[in-house]
Amino acid sequence: MEKKRIAELDIIRGFALFGILLVNMKSFSYPGLETMMLPGTFWTDHISIITEKLIGIFAQANFYTLFSFLFGLGTMILIKNARSRIESFLVMIVRRLLVLLAFGVFHAFFIWSGDILITYALLGFILLLFHKASPKVLSITALLLMMVPGILFFFLLQAVSLLEPEAGTSVLLYDEAAVETALAVYQSGTYSEIFQHRLGEWQLVNNAANAPFLFIAVFPMFLLGAALGKSDLLLQVKEKAALFKLWMMIALIVGLPLKIIPYWGDMEYSYLFLGEQIGGPAMAIFYFFAILLLCQQPFFKRILTPLGNVGRMSITNYLTQSVICTMIFYSYGLGLYGSLGPIWTVLLAAVIFTIQIFLSRLWLQTFQYGPVEWIWRQLTYWRKLPIKRNKPVYRKL
Template identity: 35%
Template sequence: MTAQRTDGATQGARASRITSVDALRGFSLLGILLVNIAFLASGFRMAGMAEPAFQSTLDWGVRWSVTLLLENKFYLLFSFLFGYSFTLQLDSAVRRRMPFTPMFLRRVAGLFLIGIAHAVLLFPGDILTTYAGVGLALLLLRKLSPKNAIMLAVVLTSLLALGFVFLAGLAALGLDTAGTVSHGVAEAIKSDRSLAGSAGQIVSEHLRKLSLIVLLRLLFQGPAVLAAALIGLAVGKLGLLRDPSAHTKALRRLQWVGFTVGLGGAAVYTMSAWTGTVHKFLGEALDLVTAPLLAAAYAATFLRLLPHMPRLAGLLAAPGRMALSNYLGQSLICGLIFTGYGMALVDRVSPPSEVLIALGIFTAQVTYSRLWLRGHRYGPVEWVLRYLTYWNRPGRTLEAAPAPQAAQP
């Protein structure tokens, strides 16, 4: 994304704003990895079940903690930033006097193709294709006022929650509403065997899972991502992230409401996922309403703390500037660890070890990103996407680049 227009007197605030947004994006990447690694490491988790080989108190403590605190929160935060970045791209096109629509259509087409390759080769849980679709929706809705964008987000979220309540009602009537990825232990074992096999077997298994979850993505994840992106669109139009310190009162209110209501909803969702004391669809319905509040509380807390932790801001901003490259890199590294592409450790690593591996991967990405950005303006995949967007070859190095710009989403 490109930086918004500022005058000389506000260059310090501009730099701070860009760093804070990039750092927030890096923080989101860490949360996404801590959630995704369990699904990348296990056919059982992809099927919505706990790995039978790991049943210790510590294993269950990690599962509960990740579900309670992270699951369904950080992809919403990342989706919010996607919508926010969209407003910066609009602003950039106006300043450059460039036609925005064809440029953005090339961008979402590139994002879709990258997402398809990612889903087929590495992770059927890919979200880039969803972002491509949401990008088209944002293009159509770009003239919405901030108020109307927020109202539409609320309506979408409410309808999704009602959809899950409806599914819970069907289940109560005895109708089959089984999961869409697999149907029990036998299928999870079959998935594990395929993931530990040859490249052809891995791709075939990914295609099988994609055929099962595509409808779920269209009906549920897509609207949820769009709702979060619409909030980002509203925030971008209002310029609320230009100087977070000017909105301390609002951020504090988000923390109180978000942590109180959000953690309550997350607790019910976690029980629905792991104990069955609450129907899973009712848990999903409540989580759809409360997870955005908890994600907002995380963002508010992060933005309030960041000015007091400049070193952390610098560390997280680097992977945030290369978010697309790092997101794909996480799947690649996990593929080499857990599937037949490499060590084939699928369902052989405990949940606590998965968390340690995730932290190790992210630490390596922080280091790599900082080194890469010393001599390059864009991450490797960001460079490709920018080429597709502007249909010309961007400068690879800092020396070849024009005036500084903020990172792409």
């Protein structure tokens, strides 16, 4: 039904899932959405501020963009494989996206408002319009969509800041009333009250006004991933190692300063925006090629391999993270919302992810796919598929 998987991509996918969990912990555990992800707004002690800044530099906007890159890459590889074997491959891809959309709707409305699957599914339909484009066209389009709006909006925010200095200070976005409401609802509200609040949070982010920003944050990385997936470069990692190292270093040189600058001074919103819009994707590219190259060394491949089990079950683990964390922090679970500072949520994320590594390995010793992935594949191909493991799943690069 499908060609063997590329182990390195699952390892990178697993790595991205840990980074996503680190970032999402802020919204799981306290009013991160209402405080606009700004260090020192809710938790004011020194350790918490440093922890939040480190997450802001090395994780925020770096990992959902990495996952977006992998989504575009995986989708294009799937299209390449399906086109050669399935006459109506576009119908199959559309079914795949519709199922992903259904997963996202259930996740966003019944588990946690910070869902990304709905955005991926909807933008995936737009990605289909580019399935015949060359890697060069995909790459140029991606860079234009990322850089031009990002730079223009940065200068617009700079102009606003010059005209009204206090308007450029992102701390003004803090909504104290919204924070108090979130604390009350998630700490002691009923499931019905939490559902209503969750719906409002989702609409706060996913609306017509924010749609262009969601588009330029995610879709360019879809295109960059698709460009790599459409080329044959992943089958020539050893031969192209020098080129990949060059791309990795350029991404680091661009991305790291853009991520550090906003947290160095007064966190002016224009620099925060530039750091997330351009710095985040650059760091995602750096992470991708750094891990890809490390995996070519047997020592590091052995160390990183356990991440691949998590990556093979990426949707299952992503949804499970939300279930576990909401049960820990919301009133229908342990009710710890607003009680644990950033350093503790980082440690908790490490514990949860370690458990996922162990359980994923245990599951995949018997089964080919995670449970959600199995359902997704059956509905995608519209036929019953075996879930028991009966053959090797990986191919070598």
